[in-house]
Amino acid sequence: MADKSARKRPASRRTNTSGPHGVSRITGLTIDSYNLAIPDPDGEGFLGDRASQTAFRQVLDTVRKVHATGKDPFGRARSDELSKKDIDLVLVGGDADASHVTHLAVEEFSRRLVHVVQCFRAQPSWQDVKRIVLGGGLPESQFGQLAIRRAQRMLRSARSGVELHVISHDPDEAGLIGWTQLLPARFRRFDAFLAVDVGGTNIRCGIVEPRRDASDDGAKARVIESMQWRHAEDDPERGEAIARLSAMLNGLSAFSRTLGLRLAPFVGIACPGLIEADGSIPQGAQNLPGDWEAPFHLPDELARRLDRVAGRAITVAMHNDAVVQGLSERPRMRNAERWGVLTIGTGLGNASFTNLGG
DSSP: OOOOOOOOOGGGOOOTBBOTTOEEEEEEEEEEESSSSOOTTSSSSSSGGGGGGHHHHHHHHHHHHOOSSOOOOOTOOOGGGOOOHHHHHHHSSSHHHHHHHHHHHHHHHHHHHHHHHHHHHGGGGGOOEEEEEEEEGGGGSSSHHHHHHHHHHHHHTTTOOEEEEEEEEOHHHHHHHHHHHHOOGGGGGGEEEEEEOSSSEEEEEEEEETTTTOTTTTTEEEEEEEEEEGGGGTTOOOOHOOOOHHHHHHHHHHHHHHHOEEEEEEEEESSSSOOOOSSOOOSSSSTSOOOSTTTTOHHHHHTTTTTOOOOOOOOOEEEEEHHHHHTTTTTGGTSSSEEEEEEEEEESEEEEEOOOOO
């Protein structure tokens, strides 16, 4: 597990609107690890970087240079400039050479994914993990789904005992819905709450309806309205990003009133990096707009900008984005004692869990 000995924020800066940040245990489940950084023995970065979307495009670039027999099927565009749709179209509708190049890249990426899975399972916090949920943006693509199916066959051939499962929710919503599992008990009597998923490219906000009357374990939770800002295109300063985020949340809060929802005075934020118990981020937030690491404190900065709900100040809680996305699958993992999540995006997020039963 990542080192948690980093410098803490002064206690005097905390507010009464801070929520249960970075918890390691909820009813019936422990969060055993997240943001686990395994050094790459053959490189300067981390092992997980081998199985990211960035890594797939690097593999595709190499294959295009070495194996293309004719005109490059993607033209002059670099692989990191290609959208997932661009790659999918070549995979399913390109000529034979284009299909061949893409399949070779998928095969190599699948091997890398299997290697990363095996290395994670060798870590103490991942031992005996039998089911791994794959989230992030990769499973949305045809080439991503093909790579995952190929990796699953490789793991079966190796008799690893590991099952790979593509996340069942839309990846854009899973990082919001997972807060249903982390919602403090005092807010569960409300109809809905607000949640945020902060990434290196987008910030998403939504109104989450737990629907515990339909399924007490949160299996029927849904996002009933959402907003997205592709902040990477605007390259905002931190203050601008926080102001934009608070405006999005206040807008959703107002919209919930038009729907007649009893909105909880709570906002859950899923964010990359290590989340301390005081709500600070000592490491892992380098891809966010501006410097979000300690001593900056997002829950305090955001809470003071949010409109009150039914006369109450908003409680703001934070946890790691891979943890929250993984917890969206908790109802489907209840028969697994140990399970984990890998979120395949620009980087590779990770978390592991133990179901306690009962």
